[in-house]
Amino acid sequence: MTVLLEARGVNVVYEPVRGVRIWSVRDVDLTLEQGEFVGLVGESGCGKSTLAFALTRMLRPPARLDGGAIKFDGVDIATVEGEALRRQRRNGFALVLQSGMNALNPVRTVEHHLGDVLKAHARKGERFSAGAVRRRGAELIDMVRLPESVLYRFPHELSGGMRQRVSIALALSLQPRFIVFDEPTTALDVIVQGAVMQTIKDLQRDQGFTAMLISHDLGVVLEATDRVVVMYAGRIVEGQPSKALLRGAHHPYTEALLGCYADPRADEVRLGEISGALPDLSLPNTGCPFEPRCRLAEAVCAEQMPPLSPLGEGTAACHVRAREVGATVEMRSVG
Amino acid sequence: MTIVTAAPPPESPGAGVEVRGGPASEAIPTSLLFLGRALRTLWSNRKARVGLCIIGFDILIAICAPLIAPHSPTATTFTPYSGPTATNWLGTTGNGQDVFSQMIYGSRITLMVGLAAGALATLVAVTMGLVAGYRPGPVDEVLSFITNLALVIPGLPLMIILAAYLQGRSIWTIVLVVAFTSWATGARVIRSQATTLRSREYVTAAVFSGERLFRIVFREILPNMTSLVAASFFGAATAAILAEASLEFLGLGNPSTVSWGTILYFAQQQNALLTGQWVLVFAPGLAIALLAVSFTLVNFGVDALSNPRLREKS
Amino acid sequence: MSADGDVPAEPALVGNGDRRLTVASSVPPLVVSGVSKIYANRLRSEKAVTAVDDVSFTIAPGAAVALVGASGSGKSTLAKMITGSERPTAGSITFGDLAVERLRRNALRRFHGRVQIIFQDPYGALNPLHTVGYAVMRPCENFLDMSPREAMGRVHELLETVGLTPPTQYAAKLPHQLSGGQRQRVVIARALACNPELIVADEPVSMLDVSLRAGVLRLLAKFREERGLSLLYITHDLLGARVVSDEIIVLNRGRIVEQGRTKQVLQHPRDSYTVQLLNAVANPFAAGDGARPSPEALPARPPAEPAV
Numbered sequence: 001m002t003v004l005l006e007a008r009g010v011n012v013v014y015e016p017v018r019g020v021r022i023w024s025v026r027d028v029d030l031t032l033e034q035g036e037f038v039g040l041v042g043e044s045g046c047g048k049s050t051l052a053f054a055l056t057r058m059l060r061p062p063a064r065l066d067g068g069a070i071k072f073d074g075v076d077i078a079t080v081e082g083e084a085l086r087r088q089r090r091n092g093f094a095l096v097l098q099s100g101m102n103a104l105n106p107v108r109t110v111e112h113h114l115g116d117v118l119k120a121h122a123r124k125g126e127r128f129s130a131g132a133v134r135r136r137g138a139e140l141i142d143m144v145r146l147p148e149s150v151l152y153r154f155p156h157e158l159s160g161g162m163r164q165r166v167s168i169a170l171a172l173s174l175q176p177r178f179i180v181f182d183e184p185t186t187a188l189d190v191i192v193q194g195a196v197m198q199t200i201k202d203l204q205r206d207q208g209f210t211a212m213l214i215s216h217d218l219g220v221v222l223e224a225t226d227r228v229v230v231m232y233a234g235r236i237v238e239g240q241p242s243k244a245l246l247r248g249a250h251h252p253y254t255e256a257l258l259g260c261y262a263d264p265r266a267d268e269v270r271l272g273e274i275s276g277a278l279p280d281l282s283l284p285n286t287g288c289p290f291e292p293r294c295r296l297a298e299a300v301c302a303e304q305m306p307p308l309s310p311l312g313e314g315t316a317a318c319h320v321r322a323r324e325v326g327a328t329v330e331m332r333s334v335g
Numbered sequence: 336m337t338i339v340t341a342a343p344p345p346e347s348p349g350a351g352v353e354v355r356g357g358p359a360s361e362a363i364p365t366s367l368l369f370l371g372r373a374l375r376t377l378w379s380n381r382k383a384r385v386g387l388c389i390i391g392f393d394i395l396i397a398i399c400a401p402l403i404a405p406h407s408p409t410a411t412t413f414t415p416y417s418g419p420t421a422t423n424w425l426g427t428t429g430n431g432q433d434v435f436s437q438m439i440y441g442s443r444i445t446l447m448v449g450l451a452a453g454a455l456a457t458l459v460a461v462t463m464g465l466v467a468g469y470r471p472g473p474v475d476e477v478l479s480f481i482t483n484l485a486l487v488i489p490g491l492p493l494m495i496i497l498a499a500y501l502q503g504r505s506i507w508t509i510v511l512v513v514a515f516t517s518w519a520t521g522a523r524v525i526r527s528q529a530t531t532l533r534s535r536e537y538v539t540a541a542v543f544s545g546e547r548l549f550r551i552v553f554r555e556i557l558p559n560m561t562s563l564v565a566a567s568f569f570g571a572a573t574a575a576i577l578a579e580a581s582l583e584f585l586g587l588g589n590p591s592t593v594s595w596g597t598i599l600y601f602a603q604q605q606n607a608l609l610t611g612q613w614v615l616v617f618a619p620g621l622a623i624a625l626l627a628v629s630f631t632l633v634n635f636g637v638d639a640l641s642n643p644r645l646r647e648k649s
Numbered sequence: 650m651s652a653d654g655d656v657p658a659e660p661a662l663v664g665n666g667d668r669r670l671t672v673a674s675s676v677p678p679l680v681v682s683g684v685s686k687i688y689a690n691r692l693r694s695e696k697a698v699t700a701v702d703d704v705s706f707t708i709a710p711g712a713a714v715a716l717v718g719a720s721g722s723g724k725s726t727l728a729k730m731i732t733g734s735e736r737p738t739a740g741s742i743t744f745g746d747l748a749v750e751r752l753r754r755n756a757l758r759r760f761h762g763r764v765q766i767i768f769q770d771p772y773g774a775l776n777p778l779h780t781v782g783y784a785v786m787r788p789c790e791n792f793l794d795m796s797p798r799e800a801m802g803r804v805h806e807l808l809e810t811v812g813l814t815p816p817t818q819y820a821a822k823l824p825h826q827l828s829g830g831q832r833q834r835v836v837i838a839r840a841l842a843c844n845p846e847l848i849v850a851d852e853p854v855s856m857l858d859v860s861l862r863a864g865v866l867r868l869l870a871k872f873r874e875e876r877g878l879s880l881l882y883i884t885h886d887l888l889g890a891r892v893v894s895d896e897i898i899v900l901n902r903g904r905i906v907e908q909g910r911t912k913q914v915l916q917h918p919r920d921s922y923t924v925q926l927l928n929a930v931a932n933p934f935a936a937g938d939g940a941r942p943s944p945e946a947l948p949a950r951p952p953a954e955p956a957v
Binding site: 043044045189190191192193194216217218219256257260261262264265267269271272273274275277 | 867
Binding site: 535536537539540541542543544545546547555558559 | 761762765768775776784791836840
């Protein structure tokens with residue numbers, strides 16, 4: 001499988017005019033292969049959206065990329081600006097945000113929005129006639145499972161779910177190779193959430209673009225993605241194929257997250273929670289950031305940052321777990 | 336003037352983290368802290384800073400007038416119609432009065448009328464706007480009708496008519512007249528913001544906490560509109576300064592007082608431009624314009640107060 | 650060894666249906682009878698919108714009832730009518746011998762001291778300019794006739810009960826200094842401040858992270874059991890409903906389509922809408938082989954041993 005995006009040592013610092021500096025993303029290595037559907041999970045404030053914005057060069061002051069290399073298709077995009085960046089945005093990546101449905105101009109029809117996007121990124125000499133826009137529009141609207149009449153409607157005439165599908169269609173319009181979905185269904189009604197997620201999943205499978213789904217809801221992510229990356233306090237703490245994660249997590253944080261889900265139909269329902277809060281992101285970490293809330297915490301956890309080491313079918317950053325696996329391996333090789 | 340309607344703010348990094356607030360923040364009352372923070376934010380905005388400096392300068396001159404002015408503004412002891420000399424830095428009027436001293440003393444009236452009329456207009460606007468905005472129904476309809484009526488009637492002609500017919504041409508007449516014709520714009524804006532705010536959940540929560548109407552309007556809604564009220568005030572003050580100057584210039588004010596407007600009035604009466612005393616026209620004109628502009632500049636900063644995204648990094 | 654003392658071992662919330670109250674409830678029943686709410690559309694000649702259509706149910710003293718449905722089902726409108734914020738177009742709502750829909754001004758104010766509401770949006774429910782202490786103090790001063798000093802003492806007690814310790818520090822904070830979960834706890838503390846008899850919780854956890862929900866729900870369950878107050882839990886999330894309530898009412902487009910004991914209805918749903926809601930609960934484990942590994946059964950983990 002070819003690698004589409006490779007990020008090494010990405011740090012993002014948030015420097016408000018008044019107040020302390022906060023590191024929202026620390027030392028992240030991430031590789032995305034073409035055609036993959038990756039989920040990025042973590043609680044609010046863990047840096048997942050910031051990381052996605054950093055990868056797609058959408059960071060705005062006071063947030064700033066502070067070191068790290070980001071290669072998109074082999075090309076370093078961490079430092080490109082101006083026209084080169086626009087070109088990258090044209091068919092490199094696209095974003096669908098949680099409030100994407102509110103990003104539509106209320107006095108313009110859907111068709112107009114589409115025309116805007118196409119014309120803004122038209123190559124030199126390329127012209128889009130009204131007919132061409134309409135044809136492409138019909139194609140895209142159909143892809144997101146909406147009727148063609150939606151093209152001629154204004155945003156207020158559409159429901160939240162329909163508007164979110166329109167923003168997905170807009171994201172698809174330039175045939176990007178990489179689309180980031182940042183909590184695309186969180187603001188939607190619960191029944192519509194499922195339908196929109198299914199559409200996203202089908203689109204990814206049919207169109208073959210690389211996709212990243214960001215959410216605080218591990219359940220939604222596990223249902224839709226191929227691989228899950230778990231973030232905590234700006235760092236990646238675990239990365240596993242989704243099916244493997246369903247069978248069991250390795251990092252205690254992921255385990256705790258899984259414990260927050262249950263089947264309401266079961267005879268006995270246990271609902272877990274994770275007490276405590278994220279650590280102070282303005283201080284440099286010594287040791288594992290999850291240590292204060294971890295039920296497996298040991299002395300070494302507070303002193304040393306656990307490296308991302310291979311565990312199960314992926315990787316996890318946990319001293320205790322890594323040691324256990326090592327012990328198991330040793331026992332097997334001895335006995 | 337952007338009115339920001341709320342959407343849940345994105346979880347900013349650092350929210351929920353232990354804030355190491357010192358004991359000092361508990362000793363100082365929150366209203367003063369708020370004011371201090373507001374002034375600091377205003378100061379950090381370049382345009383507002385310029386505006387504040389000009390206003391501050393004018394206020395200083397007004398307060399220290401007796402100390403700064405070399406002569407009495409009304410003393411007719413000098414040679415009339417003379418140009419700038421060593422004794423009279425800006426020359427003299429047709430009545431032999433020192434223009435420079437007049438300019439200095441004149442700042443008092445201009446500032447006072449501007450600020451007082453602006454404050455009065457804002458007070459009326461806030462009352463009308465809040466009462467109309469908080470309770471939908473017949474009260475709102477009546478007050479809105481009155482506001483719209485006041486908006487439609489042209490301000491300057493109304494002002495002229497009122498000033499012309501009112502007996503006793505004191506400064507306060509002018510203040511009242513100016514305030515009476517400029518409250519409506521603010522009332523309209525404040526009413527629509529109050530309508531937005533009354534459906535905020537924290538207002539409903541206040542109702543559920545047993546709060547009475549007065550407290551809800553003045554402790555829950557109004558504080559969240561301070562930047563709007565401040566902007567209204569600065570706008571009204573600007574209009575008031577210009578209105579006062581206009582009234583004085585037209586002779587509808589009180590010619591025995593000394594204000595920048597009356598200097599213009601006498602300049603016009605005494606054909607200053609024809610006699611080559613352009614200072615008599617430019618000095619007060621420039622001063623009035625600068626003061627009016629300074630209020631507008633401060634308004635840019637007030638905008639930033641309510642919308643943190645407009646805050647400049649300086 | 651692991652520092653067990655420092656990390657609170659949170660027992661998972663267990664929802665098994667019947668919950669025994671630790672105190673007998675003296676709360677009067679809330680009876681909703683034939684209630685409808687129709688919004689007439691005066692501007693355009695469109696049809697009037699029926700938000701609630703002939704709904705009847707009872708909240709027994711000390712009961713926890715879940716009202717579930719997707720948006721547009723009328724549950725929020727029903728909540729507003731029960732708490733007196735809106736008047737029904739038809740039908741009646743009685744709280745003991747009090748006719749809720751006829752309450753005005755002072756009587757309505759007093760009613761708020763008995764029936765409180767917890768809002769969905771933790772960012773909107775607190776005035777951004779008031780401290781936590783002020784927000785929680787006001788109901789104490791208004792309904793319990795406390796002096797500011799007494800009220801502040803009660804505020805500290807309440808903040809402690811909802812897990813915001815040390816309370817003195819939290820009382821001085823402004824909402825933007827708190828996380829969503831903390832804000833919601835403040836909202837709960839404020840709702841409890843006046844010792845209400847019935848709490849209407851309108852989607853209290855939908856805007857919180859999944860990992861924070863159980864904690865907030867546990868608070869609600871705890872207060873209900875300890876004080877014997879009645880709880881109306883409004884949500885679209887059946888998992889939360891299962892964990893918190895004994896009875897469940899399913900609302901679709903303003904009409905009750907199903908109701909009964911929570912466990913019973915969820916295990917044997919009869920209406921297709923209930924089934925739709927059940928399917929919408931994100932449950933990755935149901936998609937797989939159904940059996941969910943409990944934390945104890947995770948593989949590749951030898952039992953905890955003392956470090957060699």
